[in-house]
Amino acid sequence: MIITRSRPAQHASAFLTGFIAIPLIGFLCLATPAQAQNPATGMAKKTISAWFSGMEESRKYGSIKNEVELLALNLGFSGLGEPLLVDRLVEGSKKRIPADKLLAALKDETRRLQTIARLLNERGLFPVENADGLAAEASLLFRAGLEEGEFAATLDATAELADLKTPLPKVQRVLTALSTALAINARFPLEAEDRRTLTTALVSSRIPRERFGSMVSLFARAKASGMAQSRICSLVSEYASSGATLERIERELERRIRTP
Amino acid sequence: MTYTQGAANPRPAYTIFLILVSLFTASGLSGLEISAAAGPIWSSESGPALEARAAVGDEFFGKVFSARYAGEGSALWYFEDATPGTTTTASDGFFGDAFASAELSALTGPVSNLLKLYGNIESPYPTSSVQAAIDSVPLYSAGSGLAFVFNSFDFSVSFEPRLSWQSGENGWTELGAELGASFLAVEFLIKPGVDLAWMKGEDGSESLRVRPGLGFSWYPGFPFSVSADSGLTRTWLPDGTTSDELPFRTSFYAALGTSILVKAAVELGIALPDAEVVSAIGSTEVSFTLGRFGRVGAGDGESTWSGELRLPCHFSWDLDDGWSAGVGLEVAFD
Numbered sequence: 245m246i247i248t249r250s251r252p253a254q255h256a257s258a259f260l261t262g263f264i265a266i267p268l269i270g271f272l273c274l275a276t277p278a279q280a281q282n283p284a285t286g287m288a289k290k291t292i293s294a295w296f297s298g299m300e301e302s303r304k305y306g307s308i309k310n311e312v313e314l315l316a317l318n319l320g321f322s323g324l325g326e327p328l329l330v331d332r333l334v335e336g337s338k339k340r341i342p343a344d345k346l347l348a349a350l351k352d353e354t355r356r357l358q359t360i361a362r363l364l365n366e367r368g369l370f371p372v373e374n375a376d377g378l379a380a381e382a383s384l385l386f387r388a389g390l391e392e393g394e395f396a397a398t399l400d401a402t403a404e405l406a407d408l409k410t411p412l413p414k415v416q417r418v419l420t421a422l423s424t425a426l427a428i429n430a431r432f433p434l435e436a437e438d439r440r441t442l443t444t445a446l447v448s449s450r451i452p453r454e455r456f457g458s459m460v461s462l463f464a465r466a467k468a469s470g471m472a473q474s475r476i477c478s479l480v481s482e483y484a485s486s487g488a489t490l491e492r493i494e495r496e497l498e499r500r501i502r503t504p
Numbered sequence: 505m506t507y508t509q510g511a512a513n514p515r516p517a518y519t520i521f522l523i524l525v526s527l528f529t530a531s532g533l534s535g536l537e538i539s540a541a542a543g544p545i546w547s548s549e550s551g552p553a554l555e556a557r558a559a560v561g562d563e564f565f566g567k568v569f570s571a572r573y574a575g576e577g578s579a580l581w582y583f584e585d586a587t588p589g590t591t592t593t594a595s596d597g598f599f600g601d602a603f604a605s606a607e608l609s610a611l612t613g614p615v616s617n618l619l620k621l622y623g624n625i626e627s628p629y630p631t632s633s634v635q636a637a638i639d640s641v642p643l644y645s646a647g648s649g650l651a652f653v654f655n656s657f658d659f660s661v662s663f664e665p666r667l668s669w670q671s672g673e674n675g676w677t678e679l680g681a682e683l684g685a686s687f688l689a690v691e692f693l694i695k696p697g698v699d700l701a702w703m704k705g706e707d708g709s710e711s712l713r714v715r716p717g718l719g720f721s722w723y724p725g726f727p728f729s730v731s732a733d734s735g736l737t738r739t740w741l742p743d744g745t746t747s748d749e750l751p752f753r754t755s756f757y758a759a760l761g762t763s764i765l766v767k768a769a770v771e772l773g774i775a776l777p778d779a780e781v782v783s784a785i786g787s788t789e790v791s792f793t794l795g796r797f798g799r800v801g802a803g804d805g806e807s808t809w810s811g812e813l814r815l816p817c818h819f820s821w822d823l824d825d826g827w828s829a830g831v832g833l834e835v836a837f838d
Contacts, residue, residue: 430762431727431759431761431762432759432762433796450657455688455691457723457724457725457726458691458723458724458725459723460725460726460727461723461724461726461727462729463759464727464728464729464757464758464759464765465723467759467765468757468758468759468765468766468789468791469757469767470539470836471537472537472810472812472836472838474810474838475535475838478535479535482565483611486611486612487612488655489655489656489657489660489688490688490693491655491659491660491686491687491688492653492655492660494686494693494723495660495662495686499607499618500561500572
């Protein structure tokens with residue numbers, strides 16, 4: 245019998261994940277299509293060359309301009325726009341990150357975005373509208389700890405969503421489910437397989453994506469009442485994938501908690 | 505195959521067995537939970553004590569039904585004379601109880617029927633002396649309930665008849681039913697309902713009670729949840745008079761970081777029309793997760809286990825019984 249004790253570093257990582265994931269649920273749920281089309285305000289007019297020739301601060305990064313333009317070109321082949329990289333340039337320069345480290349971060353970001361675009365394309369889920377906005381949100385989840393296999397499995401679960409005809413709402417649902425699972429995982433660490441089961445169950449469930457965030461509260465309630473998180477996860481997944489609503493899931497958890 | 509005369513034909517039983525197996529093992533999901541806890545507790549009424557409890561529960565999911573059983577037992581050893589400067593003895597008082605339940609429910613479809621059976625036994629409570637405890641008899645209670653829940657996309661409606669019984673001088677038999685609904689309004693689950701119960705006491709008295717009420721649960725999207733409910737309870741007593749009471753309950757739950765869990769609850773009973781508080785209970789528990797144990801046996805398709813070591817600290821106050829505080833160590837596996 246092997247018993248591994250979770251390490252403090254995992255708790256720290258979980259805390260950081262929660263720091264990103266919990267606010268992200270709200271953002272993903274509240275974002276309207278109009279807002280989502282333009283995740284960085286006014287970004288549509290931003291180009292790499294315009295940024296580098298802009299304010300004095302950006303000129304300090306002139307040494308990496310050519311390589312960043314090449315990254316933007318590669319990103320364009322994936323169907324994504326260079327404003328995604330401009331956004332990271334702005335963020336990096338504000339934090340006064342050295343040019344070489346910023347370039348490394350942009351390369352990582354480009355790889356993530358290309359992976360996201362590939363996974364969406366392979367499943368016919370690349371959205372016609374707002375592709376940049378959704379890719380940016382997905383990238384944020386990857387930075388918070390999402391793994392490629394988990395993203396792919398959750399995208400596959402959209403095959404059961406007969407009511408949603410276009411890729412955009414399907415991908416929005418996937419992203420909200422993933423951020424919900426990450427937020428839950430941050431407080432109540434789950435096995436990778438359990439987390440994957442939870443996200444796919446949420447995607448294929450009857451629960452409106454605007455209410456996915458309530459699962460974090462449901463977990464806290466059941467956990468504070470003495471239920472183990474893996475048990476809560478398996479019950480929520482079982483009932484959500486069986487078509488249960490939030491009311492039904494609450495009822496099922498409540499009746500398993502004995503009140504004295 | 506030949507059958508000897510007088511022996512039962514096994515085919516029907518075997519067929520039923522196969523159907524049950526297919527119903528309950530189809531998904532392969534089950535959930536065995538075991539927990540045990542022990543620690544000191546102090547109450548204003550009974551002084552210091554040592555509490556130990558253990559619980560076990562298991563559940564089987566099929567494609568159509570799920571079945572669940574649970575058992576729980578607790579024991580309290582009181583040290584009645586443990587006031588400063590006195591000698592403590594461990595045999596001054598004992599209180600124990602055991603609870604068991606079994607449930608069957610439907611997993612899918614708009615209607616979920618749940619049959620629940622439960623029973624409880626309590627040893628005599630050591631209120632005044634050891635001898636009083638020995639002379640008393642245990643209390644038994646038992647009950648059954650059936651839930652018809654219609655779940656639609658936007659709301660659910662439930663009808664839950666029940667029958668319960670408790671032994672003892674103040675024992676009673678209750679036949680009741682609750683008609684309730686639940687619907688989602690933004691982050692709130694709103695729960696109107698009405699409960700009707702007929703109760704007959706061991707002394708032959710009868711009463712009828714009706715309680716319309718309204719409750720809600722708030723699930724805001726971060727690790728916090730609040731529930732509250734209230735209503736009006738009207739009881740028709742044997743002499744033809746009525747009594748009215750306003751019950752109020754609220755509870756909240758929160759997770760702080762990855763290791764601290766908090767829950768608190770307040771219950772009030774306010775007699776009308778004088779607005780006199782006739783019952784009040786407040787309780788809170790802060791539980792610290794000291795360690796988590798990873799999955800055992802994962803990766804080979806075999807059963808897996810995980811566990812936690814917790815330190816629950818609780819405090820409660822009761823208008824009649826005073827306060828109680830305790831701390832313990834709890835280990836739980838699932």
